Amino acid sequence: MLVNPLVTVIVPNYNHARFLNQRLDSIFNQTYNNFEVILLDDLSQDNSIEVLDSYKDSRIIHRIYNKKNNGSPFKQWKKGLKLAKGDLVWIAESDDWADVTFLEKMIPIFSENENVAVAYSDMYYVDEHGIEIVDTFEEYTQQSHPTLWKNNHYYKGIDYVKDFMLNKCLIVNASSVVFKKDLGKKHIDRILNYKKAGDWLFWNILLSEEDVYVYFRGNEKLNYFRYSVQSTRSYPTIENKENGLIERTNVIFSTLNMLGLEQEKLQIKKREMLDWWAKDHSVIESLRIGFKSILDTAMFQETNVYSLYRHYIKYRIKNIPLIKTLRKNNYVQPNSLKN
Structure with missing residues (x-):
């Protein structure tokens, strides 16, 4: 049973200097206080390092700035997981941001049901300027199930993968997710060759573990998922x-x-x-x-x-x-x- 667990917040960044203040402020102002932060930069060409270095919070336990670009966000995830001390991990992608109550409302889920391996929240879908755009997530999930994602729910992990995660990734944004570190470390090597879809396979693998559950918090939106021209989620060519x-x-x-x-x-x-x-x-x-x-x-x-x-x-x-x-x-x- 996890009671007031330490959470490791991993912030992998690449060329998102203009979003970093909003991202980091939303982390350090969390109402849940028992967390540590690992800042990662994959050889950004903007002033990201300057912004990252401007934060002096004692909860920052590591700053790792690559001298060579990794070419995959999931190699950055591995670096963070290797250094993480927390029982739970939140990968806070550098161009997104969160409600300050995100951790406070997500962490108790792991105490209420010790079999939960992955928990994620509903989110706002926003543009480069942080302005909300069409709720693509609602349309996306309704194609799989008309009502399930309108409410909070637990779901057996393996059944979730079979029922919903074979056609598309319904855990669409890592920034909305908290997961158990030990499972993440166990399986992270299986996605290191991916550049875009590794998170989809990662969630499928974690949820296919024996007797694990996924939880979705659908009664309120706690994450802001940004789609930008710089985003790793874009397909510009x-x-x-x-x-x-x-x-x-x-x-x-x-x-x-x-x-x-x-x-x-x-x-x-x-x-x-x-x-x-x-x-x-x-x-x-x-x-x-x-x-x-x-x-x-x-x-x-x-x-x-x-x-x-x-x-x-x-x-x-x-x-x-x-x-x-x-x-x-x-x-x-x-x-x-x-x-």
Whole structure:
């Protein structure tokens, strides 16, 4: 039973100097006081170090400023987890911020149910300037279940993954999450090669542990999830778009393997991923080497180029009106909530 546990707050930063004051102030002003802070910087090219160094709070136990860029936020997560002394971890991403009662309201969940491994809260979805934009999270979750995310709830971890986390990551923002450190340290190495979708696989792995639960606090929004042009959640280039889809494919395949691979389920997921690729690439883009890189993923090892293009042509002929509508409304590229 965790009573007044120490929380390690890990702040991984890269080029978010203009957001850091708001981020750090929302941490150091938390109404729950039993926490430590680890500040990480991945060789930022702005004045991030100057901002980070301006904070002298005694709860900062480590400042780690890389001399070489890691290229993955999850390698930064590992550094923080390795140094963490707390029983619980909050990865407070540097471009987001939190309500000052975030920890006060989230930490008791772990005392009320000792089997909870991951707890997360509802959130505001905001733009670069902190102005609330359309509640994409509500629309995103309602597609999976019309009412579940409107209320606080516990859910058996393995069932949560099976029921909801195979198609998309419903724990869309690490800043809204508190999780048990020991489980995080146990599994962090499995996501170090990811750049974008590693958090999705991370939550799936943690929740697939035996007898663990996830908790969602849906009765109030305690986190502010920022979508910005600098965000690691953006897909500004064709290469990033393709890498994002490759990672999405790998997460789904890894999760299916973890749950016990069912060939019927695998075939359904293969078709779904091929639909994503066909929808997300123009005819010209489909001729790029990057388009065929899907064949290098574990899920598609037995697929050949002919099969890939045959599916692409069939999908696009069948869905020309849909694709035109999606492109017109900027829905074709994976948005910030689709890892």
